[in-house]
Amino acid sequence: MLDVAILSVLLVVLYGAGRRCVRAVPFASGLEEAVFALGLGFGLLAYATLALGELGLLRPAALWALLAVAAGFGWRESASGLARAVRAVRRFVVAGQTAERLAVVLALVLLGSECLLAMAPAFGGDQTKYHLVYPRIFAEAGTLVPTPWSFWGYMQYLVNMLFTAAFVLRGDVLARLINVAFGVLATGAVFALGRRCFGRTVGFWAALLFFTMPFTATLMIRAWTEFALALYVVTAVIGVIAWRDTGARSWLALGAVMGGFAAGTKLMGVLAPGLLGVAVLTTAWARGGLSAALRATIGFGLVAMVVASPCYLRNAAAVGNPIFPFGYGVFGGKNWSAEAAQGLDDYYAAYRQTHAEKRGAGAYGSWIETLRFPWDATMAPYAFEKVGRFAYDVGPFVLAFFPAVILLRRDPRVWILAGVALTYGAIVVFGMWAHPRYIHPTFPLLLIVAVQGAWMLGATPTTRAAVTTVLAATALLQAFTAFRVVAPLVPDSLRVATGRLSEDAFLRRYERRYPLWELVNREVPPTGNVLILGMIPHPYHVLRPFTLASPLEQGAIDYRHLETVDDLTDALAPFGVTHVVREPEDDKAASNPVGDRVTALWDALIARSEKVGDSPGGALYKLRPMVAGTHRATAQASGS
Amino acid sequence: MSTDRSRARATSAPSMPLALLLAGWAALVYVAYLASYLG
Numbered sequence: 001m002l003d004v005a006i007l008s009v010l011l012v013v014l015y016g017a018g019r020r021c022v023r024a025v026p027f028a029s030g031l032e033e034a035v036f037a038l039g040l041g042f043g044l045l046a047y048a049t050l051a052l053g054e055l056g057l058l059r060p061a062a063l064w065a066l067l068a069v070a071a072g073f074g075w076r077e078s079a080s081g082l083a084r085a086v087r088a089v090r091r092f093v094v095a096g097q098t099a100e101r102l103a104v105v106l107a108l109v110l111l112g113s114e115c116l117l118a119m120a121p122a123f124g125g126d127q128t129k130y131h132l133v134y135p136r137i138f139a140e141a142g143t144l145v146p147t148p149w150s151f152w153g154y155m156q157y158l159v160n161m162l163f164t165a166a167f168v169l170r171g172d173v174l175a176r177l178i179n180v181a182f183g184v185l186a187t188g189a190v191f192a193l194g195r196r197c198f199g200r201t202v203g204f205w206a207a208l209l210f211f212t213m214p215f216t217a218t219l220m221i222r223a224w225t226e227f228a229l230a231l232y233v234v235t236a237v238i239g240v241i242a243w244r245d246t247g248a249r250s251w252l253a254l255g256a257v258m259g260g261f262a263a264g265t266k267l268m269g270v271l272a273p274g275l276l277g278v279a280v281l282t283t284a285w286a287r288g289g290l291s292a293a294l295r296a297t298i299g300f301g302l303v304a305m306v307v308a309s310p311c312y313l314r315n316a317a318a319v320g321n322p323i324f325p326f327g328y329g330v331f332g333g334k335n336w337s338a339e340a341a342q343g344l345d346d347y348y349a350a351y352r353q354t355h356a357e358k359r360g361a362g363a364y365g366s367w368i369e370t371l372r373f374p375w376d377a378t379m380a381p382y383a384f385e386k387v388g389r390f391a392y393d394v395g396p397f398v399l400a401f402f403p404a405v406i407l408l409r410r411d412p413r414v415w416i417l418a419g420v421a422l423t424y425g426a427i428v429v430f431g432m433w434a435h436p437r438y439i440h441p442t443f444p445l446l447l448i449v450a451v452q453g454a455w456m457l458g459a460t461p462t463t464r465a466a467v468t469t470v471l472a473a474t475a476l477l478q479a480f481t482a483f484r485v486v487a488p489l490v491p492d493s494l495r496v497a498t499g500r501l502s503e504d505a506f507l508r509r510y511e512r513r514y515p516l517w518e519l520v521n522r523e524v525p526p527t528g529n530v531l532i533l534g535m536i537p538h539p540y541h542v543l544r545p546f547t548l549a550s551p552l553e554q555g556a557i558d559y560r561h562l563e564t565v566d567d568l569t570d571a572l573a574p575f576g577v578t579h580v581v582r583e584p585e586d587d588k589a590a591s592n593p594v595g596d597r598v599t600a601l602w603d604a605l606i607a608r609s610e611k612v613g614d615s616p617g618g619a620l621y622k623l624r625p626m627v628a629g630t631h632r633a634t635a636q637a638s639g640s
Numbered sequence: 641m642s643t644d645r646s647r648a649r650a651t652s653a654p655s656m657p658l659a660l661l662l663a664g665w666a667a668l669v670y671v672a673y674l675a676s677y678l679g
Contacts, residue, residue, distance in 0.1 A: 378669070379676045396673035400666035407654050407662075457662060459653045470666075481677075 003119065003173040007181065013067050014041025015081055016074025023077075025250045030084050032192040032238070035185055036254065037077075039235050041070075042182070042228070043261040046161035047310050053144040053164065054314065063168050099472075103208050106479055110212065111184070113486045114220035118176040120493035121503045123511035127223040128540035132172050135160050136540075139167030146318060148335045148556035149548045149575065150537075151325040154318060157311045158264040159225040175223050182227035183220045187211045189234040190444045196238060196245075197413050198452040206448045208475045213443070214393040215381070215436065217482035221489070225266055226440040232262035233272045233441035237420060240276050241413050244283050252280065256300045260307025267323055268438060271427055273304035275420045283412075335556040344552050347535070348433070351385075359383035364434055373434045374399055384435045390485050392436045395478045397454075397471075398446045404453025414449060421445035507541065516581060516617030517541040523612050523620055524579050531572065531623075533602045534583030547575045551598050559597065565604035580609055580621045 018037030027033040052058045130152035138144050147153025166175035190210045194203030219226050239255020259273030280300045285293035312322035321333035328341045352363040359380035364370040378399045381392035408414040421442040428438045458464035495501035507514040524530050524544040537548050551559045557571045609621035
């Protein structure tokens, strides 16, 4: 419950500070204002955390002091906002439409289940690979530590900085609750955008369909970055559309800030301000000529770029590449190579193939095959990575009703919504990776257009009733499926929450790597350092210092130049490793850039080591002093 | 309101063939989705 209390404090403080910053913007409603205020507040907290990390001041006292300053800055706005929210909730409970109240009850029950899972011990997803791993390392060290043995330590953007703040203040439950807060805010942003463009009814249905998507449930229960990206993309679109409708320059500035946050959340998010910049250019050109268009667009782009830049600047300073490890051919980067980048591409190509086979086909081999993606993402969302049948289910509504956009072709705002969504989606799907999670920010925009398109199909009272029935049935089916996604984990999560099941027992049941990590935590002393041998390691539950040796995710241990196990031990010397484990992995068709030689070297290293203990997930070995590098490092130092 | 008027101008009721085409596509997607859901 302390995590919920800290989250509540964060929400109140960040809302007040954010609201005071945006008081010049003419919002359409208190809800719209709250979405922007909190989005801004979270973004500023993330960058403040990054700054504290760079200064080596990542301590609870420093962060609380910062929050106290923010609370002092926005306390009036917090107080009046809370009072306003209480009045609005009371009004809604007493006089809201029955359908809306039922929908809110449904959403709250679903949200409650999702929060329960978010508060159970973390397992699964990318959170145990990198979203939570490095924020915890940063928080424990009080600074942003270099991780030459993993590029994931540099794929730490805006949301990861918030997770870092969560670890400084409390722990991983708070981090996942912040993710939940972003999910709720993104839903609020969908409602606000739908209402602004097409009225309250469209906003309501689009938000309900977004929230009840099984895909949303999956993203709610673990630490991801998708909701934050969706929030910032949707709010950036609201900013540009509101500027277009009202002419208020404050809207354009706020849209640029939100677009900058989108770009600062994930590299793919750079597309959002880029595409919205085109909308700004064309709108301003039509109204005020070329010079006005250039002024507006350059201003928009500059603000977005400055807001997006902090995490990229950190990478540029740390490893010489702002988008590390991508763009190696242009920027280069420490502890990485063109071969490693190619190896990673090959690995993920094989990964795509493996999972595409689940829908009875192969990975998309041409752009014509890639045109199937919208259909496959709707009908076979399980065929893109290792997930449950319905985990990435997005429901049928978007695919079924988006074509009705043709009925809205004369509305310029639809061109912005559909243009941003389709272009963003096309660039990702055709140019990067055709995967539902990577186009997640397009779903809110597509849903809003699809709901309005469906609404236009219902021209008569009878057809309108039919459309309403389809919308309600879809929301109910999605909610039922979302419950199916979360239900298997609810009983044990509830047992953990009520103290009837230990976190250790929970993790033994659900996290297959946990027994090995528990062995490591028990046997390796706090001063030790465990070398983790695995292609795609998930070391979140390793509580001892560790070094990753994947040939796919780092180049500090450069296997291209290692022929023998002696070469490997020489390469390990700078890391001071004392123990070694082999992380259990799935059998995959994929290979690594150096081939079987890597696993042969790992086997030889383990053969030279002493077994310390066994677990159902694998064995722990202690490196002999010669292997641990002490002797070699000393010999090299004295010889030089 | 002017916004509502411009909204009304910006959208157009579909002709019967177009409405049938769009509704038919939507029905096809729902049937295929439900088939994959239940299968």
